[in-house]
Amino acid sequence: MDTGALNSYLPLYVRAFFLTVRIGWTGIALSLAIGIAGAFVLHFKVPVLSKVIKAYVELFRNTPLLVQLFFIYFGLPKAGIAIPAETCGILGLGLLGGSYMTESLRSGLDAVPVSQTESALALGFTKRRIFMYVILPQAVISTMPAVMANIIFLLKETSVFSAISLMDLMFTAKDLIGLYYDTTECLFLLVVFYMIMLLPVSMLGSFVEKKVRFGIYGDQV
Amino acid sequence: MSPVIESIGIDVLFKGNNMMRLLSGLMAALKISMISVVLSIVIGLVLGMLMTLNKPAIKVVSRIYLETVRIMPQMVLLFIVYFGATKAMGLNLSAETASIIVFTFWGSAEMADLVRGALISIPVIQYESSYALGMTGLQTYLYVIIPQTVRRLLPLAINLITRMIKTTSLVMMIGIVEVLKVGQQIIEANRKSSPNAAFGVFATVFLLYFIACWPISLLSRYLEKKAA
Numbered sequence: 001m002d003t004g005a006l007n008s009y010l011p012l013y014v015r016a017f018f019l020t021v022r023i024g025w026t027g028i029a030l031s032l033a034i035g036i037a038g039a040f041v042l043h044f045k046v047p048v049l050s051k052v053i054k055a056y057v058e059l060f061r062n063t064p065l066l067v068q069l070f071f072i073y074f075g076l077p078k079a080g081i082a083i084p085a086e087t088c089g090i091l092g093l094g095l096l097g098g099s100y101m102t103e104s105l106r107s108g109l110d111a112v113p114v115s116q117t118e119s120a121l122a123l124g125f126t127k128r129r130i131f132m133y134v135i136l137p138q139a140v141i142s143t144m145p146a147v148m149a150n151i152i153f154l155l156k157e158t159s160v161f162s163a164i165s166l167m168d169l170m171f172t173a174k175d176l177i178g179l180y181y182d183t184t185e186c187l188f189l190l191v192v193f194y195m196i197m198l199l200p201v202s203m204l205g206s207f208v209e210k211k212v213r214f215g216i217y218g219d220q221v
Numbered sequence: 222m223s224p225v226i227e228s229i230g231i232d233v234l235f236k237g238n239n240m241m242r243l244l245s246g247l248m249a250a251l252k253i254s255m256i257s258v259v260l261s262i263v264i265g266l267v268l269g270m271l272m273t274l275n276k277p278a279i280k281v282v283s284r285i286y287l288e289t290v291r292i293m294p295q296m297v298l299l300f301i302v303y304f305g306a307t308k309a310m311g312l313n314l315s316a317e318t319a320s321i322i323v324f325t326f327w328g329s330a331e332m333a334d335l336v337r338g339a340l341i342s343i344p345v346i347q348y349e350s351s352y353a354l355g356m357t358g359l360q361t362y363l364y365v366i367i368p369q370t371v372r373r374l375l376p377l378a379i380n381l382i383t384r385m386i387k388t389t390s391l392v393m394m395i396g397i398v399e400v401l402k403v404g405q406q407i408i409e410a411n412r413k414s415s416p417n418a419a420f421g422v423f424a425t426v427f428l429l430y431f432i433a434c435w436p437i438s439l440l441s442r443y444l445e446k447k448a449a
Contacts (some may be wrong), residue, residue, distance in 0.1 A: 039381075053317065053357075058431075058432060058435065058438075061438065062383065062387075062430070062431050062434035062435045062438055063387065063427055063430045063431050063434070064387040064388065064391075064430060065391040066391060066393075066401065067390055067423070067426055067427050067430050068427065070401060070423045070426070071406075071423040071426075071427050074408075074419045074423055074426060075419050075420040075421075075423035075424060076420070078229070078230060078416075078417040078418075078419050078420035079420050079421075081419075117244065126296065129229060147260050152292070156292075156293075156294040156295070157294070158294075159294035159295075159296035159297060160296060160305045160391065160394075162394070163393075163394065170294075170296055170297070170300070170394075173300065174300070174429060177304055183304050183305060183307075183308040184305070184308060184309065187300060187301055187304065187305050189292070190297055190300065191297060191301070194292070194294060194297055195292065198292035199292055202291055
């Protein structure tokens with residue numbers, strides 16, 4: 001491997017890395033916001049809204065991010081809605097992630113056994129308190145592994161942003177390979193930067209999964 | 222044609238055989254995903270069963286394999302195999318072969334993890350009870366463990382198929398002419414006559430993927446409910 005080439009490419013990769021991380025985590029924050037709102041709507045069966053959320057979840061869970069981005073970035077401007085590339089990336093990732101998060105968080109809320117609600121009612125809890133002190137803590141803990149898995153999935157999905165000409169890690173690698181043919185060096189740096197981005201999150205995920213195994217109640221031992 | 226249809230660029234789809242071209246593009250992508258799905262399921266089943274054996278060497282290797290697949294985006298793997306293999310080993314892989322290798326490598330890991338998860342979720346008491354009833358090891362596997370494992374595994378495995386179909390859209394990035402690429406070609410060719418084609422074409426591609434994946438998702442959910 002040519003260390004000179006590595007050194008000269010490094011700054012480009014660092015810049016692309018920060019762009020990828022920024023878009024990735026902003027998109028994840030957006031997807032969590034959508035997911036929390038969506039899960040509440042579905043859990044409380046809000047009349048019209050829950051139908052809309054259901055349709056949205058189905059639509060975005062069953063289409064690839066690349067196709068969604070193409071539609072948002074190249075298609076929507078023709079209908080008069082032009083969005084800059086970076087916002088497109090965040091929006092696409094947020095919408096895709098939002099559908100996954102909604103599904104995970106909703107199943108967490110619904111998975112708390114009815115006997116928990118009934119016991120709390122018998123103890124004289126109000127509806128609001130049952131939700132705050134009985135349902136929510138259990139639901140949050142039981143969905144943590146799924147949420148972590150979604151975050152890892154979304155961070156990996158950031159690799160398609162190069163398709164809408166965002167200068168992310170993939171774009172940089174492809175560009176440099178095309179320009180200088182230092183394929184080995186470029187791919188090596190690409191792998192290293194993705195490892196820096198994902199390995200800590202993956203390790204945190206495994207740690208969380210181990211921790212919450214003690215947080216499961218009832219007869220699931 | 223009505224002005225509304227033209228203004229959102231759906232009209233291109235009715236020109237010539239454009240719709241057929243889009244569909245054949247989708248088929249090109251689906252072919253790659255189906256070959257990878259079949260290979261992944263077979264390899265994943267074997268690997269998953271191997272992983273439940275308590276052999277340290279297998280544990281270490283499978284751990285590294287699963288972790289690699291877990292943190293490396295499929296796009297990166299595609300680039301490594303498609304561009305890297307040519308450079309490092311002088312192999313001149315076609316884009317199709319490279320993508321089948323990558324999706325099988327990735328799918329097998331996912332499948333193996335599902336198989337392992339389903340196998341270890343069967344309580345030890347099931348094995349013990351079977352032995353107490355005088356069943357042999359093979360009988361225990363055939364009549365007690367496998368039926369329960371399959372019921373847990375099936376919805377998850379089918380869900381993996383939809384994920385693999387969705388991921389195949391990435392192959393356009395290494396130059397395979399699939400549905401998105403065909404879409405781009407159609408838009409380019411009709412740039413003058415229908416400038417708004419991008420909206421109609423990409424909306425159609427979006428819907429095509431949805432039509433391909435949604436029934437499989439529904440089947441997976443139905444089986445999951447039935448197994449519970």
